[in-house]
Amino acid sequence: MFRDSARSRLILAVLVVSAMILLIVDTRPGTDPFTSMARNGGELVFAPTAAGVGYVLGPIGQIQDRIGQGSEGSDRIAELEAANAELESELLAARIDEHRSAQLDDLLHLSGMGGYEIVPAQAVTRTTARGYAHTATLDAGTESGVEPNMTVVNGDGLVGQVTEAGPRTATVKLAIDVGSSVGARLESTRKIGAVTGGSVPGGPEGDMTLELFDLEVPVEQGDRVVTLGSHEGAPFVPGVPIGTVEEVQVAPGALSRIARLTPAVDFAALDVVGVVVQGPAEDPRDSVLPPEPDPEGDQ
Structure with a gap:
């Protein structure tokens, strides 16, 4: 837990100043040895923090992507289920028609035999x-x-x-x-x-x-x-x-x-x-x- 004290305020000020210096140095063109050393040092200091932030925020982005994909997937599943239900209904109707056709054939045969x-x-x-x-x-x-x-x-x-x-x-x-x-x-x-x-x-x-x-x-x-x-x-x-x-x-x-x-x-x-x-x-x-x-x- 972060506590407000003179030491913590000093550390925060040093980090802010260091960040500003690194921003200024990073914008300078060329391959000056001092500039390169300062950049490398900044990466060593701030890279773990950036990685930690990315580790925390990364899953949030993945969840958002999955939510979007899930919505599209649900719609597709609903379409497939509707199409499947319609196909089953058509097959059932065809079987019923076939069954009734067979019953009608039997009925006509009986009526023909009996006159x-x-x-x-x-x-x-x-x-x-x-x-x-x-x-x-x-x-x-x-x-x-x-x-x-x-x-x-x-x-x-x-x-x-x-x-x-x-x-x-x-x-x-x-x-x-x-x-x-x-x-x-x-x-x-x-x-x-x-x-x-x-x-x-x-x-x-x-x-x-x-x-x-x-x-x-x-x-x-x-x-x-x-x-x-x-x-x-x-x-x-x-x-x-x-x-x-x-x-x-x-x-x-x-x-x-x-x-x-x-x-x-x-x-x-x-x-x-x-x-x-x-x-x-x-x-x-x-x-x-x-x-x-x-x-x-x-x-």
Whole structure:
């Protein structure tokens, strides 16, 4: 710590005078021996001080340079992140379009096999909350020919039934709703029954339950079920895949055989669907069902 005293003031005065002399000497031209010696002596005295000042102030200049560079770097990083986000968004949109295109192809294949005239639509919202019906809202309505009681399908099978239709939207009761009931028949034996959404009293837990009216009908795991069809195709056209038998149960005192079904449709991933605005000229029977897996090919 610097203290104000007579000695310190004397040292300061000597340094100031010496500095002035060196400035005068340093401005003189030529290579006079006395001048050179004085310059060299001044460097020995003041160089450590100058170096110390440079050591202290140097990092400050570097920090200022880095601040300037950091600002430019941050802007560049922000630009790159924005470009990357835009690219990811474009790739996601392309994948979604590709996925929907594949779903539309499957839907057109199903409608072609069944002879169904359809209006393609997209399931834009889905309601699955407890206490509410399992429904979906489509982005097509009466302006596209959609009316209540029409069958709704996708490329895998039965989605549900139109319950309400506005000019540009429609509400669909999904086949897994507890209020849904569909006339059905087995692929193998052609025996008939009804498929309801959810479970029935005394039956196994599941998204769909098949009740066959004949207790003697043989039912096995893996049997497939399709829509029986209704008068003039309303509310359900015939031949649409509903699901596959997962578990069979005979409830004590029951008047029918009960089976839990695995739905043909993935209701958790509804997207592209088709509203059947005109049913087939004749029952397609089992032609809409996909080929059964080859047991030898699975081994």
